[in-house]
Structures are given as structure tokens and as C-alpha cells.
Amino acid sequence: MSTPVVLVAGxxxxxxxAAVDRLLAEHPGSVAVHHDLRSVTLDRVRRVVRDSSGTLDVADVLLAHGCVTCTVREDLLPQLVRLAATASLLVVDLWDSVEPRSVAEAIDCEEAHDDLRLTSVLTALDAAYLPVDITRGDRLAEIGKPAASGDRRYLAEVLARQLEYATGLVLHGGDEEDTDLSRTVLxxxxxxxPVHRVTGLPHPSGPTLCTAELAERVDPATAQLPCDAQTDEITTVVWHHTRPLHxxxxxxxxxxLVTQSVRSRGRFWLANRHERMLAWDAVAGVVSVEDAGPWLIALPEAAWDMISPARRTAATLDWxxxxGDRVQHLVFTGPDLDRERIHTLLDSCLLTPQEEQAGPDAWAGYDDPFAPILSLKEAA
Incomplete structure (x- = not known):
């Protein structure tokens, strides 16, 4: 019988x-594993194993290949398998700036399926800090939370990925007003x-999560994007169109676009990159544009059998x-967004009817300021 595993990020x-302590207290025989990365820039990672009574084991772990992600994965998985023999529940207490997706996918591997069953990915959030932190453009290194030497990620970027990937969100701290605002933001x-308080965590036993399905919730081609919404001063604006962008x-x-909103993401279609889906991801004024692979219409039909059902369903909705499935689908969230202004601005970026009639051969010759960004990411 496999042992349930809960990831707690944040x-x-x-x-x-607080969330980890609650899980340990509520489930006798549970054990938590944590990799402390405070000394990561000195090539040291400290592993701490504990239960509700206190610390059971502390050990220093050498960096594998100079890579923290590799070290945590290569040390964590054997530890979990070893502990699964006697533990009723395993809680993986992730370091502050570790994103849960890579760890979840490492645990969901064939060699550990007999021993481990990933059942939840929780992200714990302090209600007093969440509404401000999701707007902060600080790099992790500037606030002392890097996950590796040379970590260039931003605080708000990591926070967004932690909360959007999770199967459950846990609020702790702050007062009633902080909690209400945090719930609105989320x-x-x-x-x-689902959003929980620490005192009402979901039961960790359950079926095994499929990490491929978790990934489809956030990947550009299949992401479950928010809908148009207005709650007090917070606005979400959806822009959806079927003409190519200049x-x-x-x-x-x-x-x-990125300075008006706090968070924006989605998929889009540049006229000169007719066959390629592009991913838009921006938070706290920092924007990333990446090639997300071919549109489904650009693939030979023989290849469609290898495409996931979720991808085919998403394509069908816009077909x-x-x-084909080429589409503009961008979502913007922020305080008091001007929906009309965002739509007008993006509409002005679409090809005119005359430009559209010229066709893909003409579009291919357009100057493309995105080319250096996309080329850099492709080479990375």
C-alpha cells in the first residue's frame, strides 16, 4: 500500500x-521532510526530518552537479521512499522559493509508484502579505530567498506559479480584512x-494526482484561464480574438499592458510566426514571451493521436x-483595470483587413522586435 504524500509550498x-505543523498534528505517524536552502550560495543544503514531537534527523547534503533542484530531487525521493515504510503520511515542506511543479513531477515517477502516492499540492500564503507580494518586482536574491546561486527569478513570478499550480490554497495570518482581500485576489x-484556512485543511488521503493533468492546468495551450470578473476594486479582463497580431x-x-495590470497570461498568435503558438506570462511589471510549440492546425493529422485529450479539447473550443486553433486569448488582472482601454489597445495591434488579406507570405516579412527575446529563450 503506497503512502500518501502532500507537497506544501509557499x-x-x-x-x-503552520500548515505543515497542522498536518503533522492531525495525522498520527506523519513525517515531514524539509530542505533548508538558506546557505545554498555556499553550496550547502540542510535536510531536516521531523514529526509532531520534534526533529528526528538533520543532515547536510552536497549539491549535485552544482544544481539545487537536482540535489533536492535526488535526495528527497530516496528519503521519502525510506520513510514510507513506517509513516502514515509524508509531508514535503518545500523551501520558500521552490516551485512545486518540478518536485511533484519528480515524486510522480514509475520507480516510486509502489511506495508513494502524491495526493495534494498545497500552497500556504500569509494573508497579511499576499496582496502586496503579488505586486512586488523584487528579485529573490535581493530579499535573501534564492533557490540557487545566480537565481534571477522574481518574488511575484514565483508566488504566481506556486498558487496557480496548487490543488489547494491555505491562508494563515493577517486579520479579517487581510483574509477577505486575499480571498478576493485568489x-x-x-x-x-479551493481556499482553506490552516484549521480546515483537506484530508490528505485520496487518489494519486496525475502530474500531467496538473501541468495542463497551467501550460499555455491548455491553461484554465480566469474569466471576466469585477470584485470591488479588483478587475479581470479577458481579450479574445481570431485575427493575427502585428x-x-x-x-x-x-x-x-504589463504596467496597467498586476498579472496577465495566455496564448497569442503573431502574424509573422504563423505556425507557432506564443505564451504570454507577466506579473508585477515583468513580462515573459516564449514559444509554446506549434498550433494544432500546423501539425500533420497523423500527429494528432499523440496530442493529449486536454489539448485537443482546448483547440476544439477555438476551432x-x-x-484552426490559432487564437488570441490573454487575461489581465489588477486594481481598477480599464477594460475598454485594454481592448482598444490590443485591437489596435491586430492586422488591418488589408494586411490580413495579404496572407502569411507577406506577414513573414514583417519586422519582429520579439525575435531577439524568442531566440534567446530558444538558445537557453
Missing amino acids: LHASART AHLAPVT PARLFEAVDE NPVR
């Missing part, structure tokens, strides 16, 4: 610790994810006999 250490950023005009609009 930049807010006090909230995460209802916009992760509207389908690369130069969109590039000129990027700064205004057109001529353009």
Missing part, C-alpha cells in the same frame, strides 16, 4: 510551517482552486475551418 515561511488569480504594434503596447 514563499511565506510562517504560513507554510478568486481572480486561481478561481477554480509584431511591431504589439511590442509597442507591451509596456502599457475554425480556415485558421
